[in-house]
Amino acid sequence: VKVIEKEEAKKRGVNVDEYRGVWVFAEQREGNLLNVAIELVGEGRKIADALETELTAVLLGNKVDDLAEKLVKYGADKVLYADSELLEVYTTDGYTKVIYDMIDEIKPEIMLIGATNIGRDLGPRISARVHTGLTADCTRLDVDLENRRLMQTRPAFGGNLMATIICPDHRPQMSTVRPGVMEKAKYDENRTGEIIKFTPNLNSEDIKAKVIEVVKGGKAEVQLEEAKIIVSGGRGLGNTEGFKLIEDLAKKLGGVVGASRATVDAGWIEHGHQVGQTGKTVRPTLYVACGISGAIQHLAGMQDSKVIVAINKDPNAPIFKVADYGIVGDVYEILPELIEALDNV
Numbered sequence: 001v002k003v004i005e006k007e008e009a010k011k012r013g014v015n016v017d018e019y020r021g022v023w024v025f026a027e028q029r030e031g032n033l034l035n036v037a038i039e040l041v042g043e044g045r046k047i048a049d050a051l052e053t054e055l056t057a058v059l060l061g062n063k064v065d066d067l068a069e070k071l072v073k074y075g076a077d078k079v080l081y082a083d084s085e086l087l088e089v090y091t092t093d094g095y096t097k098v099i100y101d102m103i104d105e106i107k108p109e110i111m112l113i114g115a116t117n118i119g120r121d122l123g124p125r126i127s128a129r130v131h132t133g134l135t136a137d138c139t140r141l142d143v144d145l146e147n148r149r150l151m152q153t154r155p156a157f158g159g160n161l162m163a164t165i166i167c168p169d170h171r172p173q174m175s176t177v178r179p180g181v182m183e184k185a186k187y188d189e190n191r192t193g194e195i196i197k198f199t200p201n202l203n204s205e206d207i208k209a210k211v212i213e214v215v216k217g218g219k220a221e222v223q224l225e226e227a228k229i230i231v232s233g234g235r236g237l238g239n240t241e242g243f244k245l246i247e248d249l250a251k252k253l254g255g256v257v258g259a260s261r262a263t264v265d266a267g268w269i270e271h272g273h274q275v276g277q278t279g280k281t282v283r284p285t286l287y288v289a290c291g292i293s294g295a296i297q298h299l300a301g302m303q304d305s306k307v308i309v310a311i312n313k314d315p316n317a318p319i320f321k322v323a324d325y326g327i328v329g330d331v332y333e334i335l336p337e338l339i340e341a342l343d344n345v
């Protein structure tokens with residue numbers, strides 16, 4: 001009966017004042033912190049400072065002590081670190097159980113998780129177990145200081161409007177956050193903080209699905225999020241061959257190839273290259289959009305680029321509204337000229 005009462009109380013809501021502190025999940029793979037983990041430390045730091053509370057990075061893994069140190073240097077006040085062979089590889093059951101136990105014991109008011117494949121699996125599992133809400137795939141976070149509420153903003157209705165979502169009666173307030181959107185925290189060798197070892201109450205029976213082997217994809221993933229220069233192709237290229245010109249220009253500039261969804265849907269290029277709402281969010285120093293109209297869903301992934309160059313034969317194409325430099329013309333005339341000009345540099 002007691003268990004049911006507790007469950008019911010949780011469903012109705014909790015005493016929000018019992019919950020304090022901002023947590024970010026520091027996702028690591030094979031002992032390397034993901035960029036999104038560092039972005040979340042940056043964003044979490046701002047939120048924690050605004051709320052005058054502590055920022056804790058939650059780290060799970062096997063013998064990744066050096067990452068705990070790194071998280072402190074990036075700006076976490078505390079690192080809550082669960083170290084176990086059972087946590088070496090991500091499993092839904094294992095990670096959910098340990099983080100649920102942490103939340104149950106320490107009661108944070110906010111928890112942010114990167115919207116990676118793992119984060120998208122882990123976030124909903126934890127939120128369901130704690131009986132709280134989760135806003136998936138946030139692109140912006142603000143704080144309503146008076147009510148200590150996280151204002152979680154994400155694209156809705158196919159990116160046609162931005163919805164701001166709150167979680168008034170339950171804690172923690174949970175969001176998954178799009179990789180590449182928030183600014184990374186700055187590393188500072190002199191920062192100090194506390195590393196707390198959390199002893200996980202976990203045994204192999206708790207993990208129902210076992211990872212037998214990790215098989216890596218043959219082709220290296222395109223590192224769009226990291227790229228300083230991106231040359232992207234759109235439907236204006238007309239066919240898959242058009243991407244040869246995009247590749248040539250990218251190579252000349254020392255950049256990588258991006259694409260609009262129209263070209264991915266047409267099968268001209270793999271999904272790993274897609275920029276936009278359902279692709280990658282990028283913020284390179286230079287983004288060259290070739291034959292891309294500038295649909296809102298594409299802009300959502302690239303409009304924070306430092307310098308945007310657009311090549312389009314339609315002078316009224318919406319991409320010109322966000323472009324710093326616009327070239328009105330046919331990609332098949334402009335691109336070869338640009339490539340040739342770069343040959344002579």
Ligand code: FAD
Nearest residue numbers: 234235236260261262276277278279291293298313330331
């Ligand atoms: P088009 O819109 O067809 O534009 C082609 C452009 O090329 C035109 O402006 C045209 O003037 C120009 N052009 C044609 N020929 C030439 C030439 N020879 N030289 C120069 N210019 C030329 N889109 C994304 O990109 N990323 C996403 O992540 C994404 N997610 C989406 C999610 C949802 C839920 C929905 C509904 C849509 C999404 N879209 C996304 C699709 C988006 O709405 C657009 O359909 C898509 O971005 C259009 O791609 P495009 O600009 O290449 O093609």
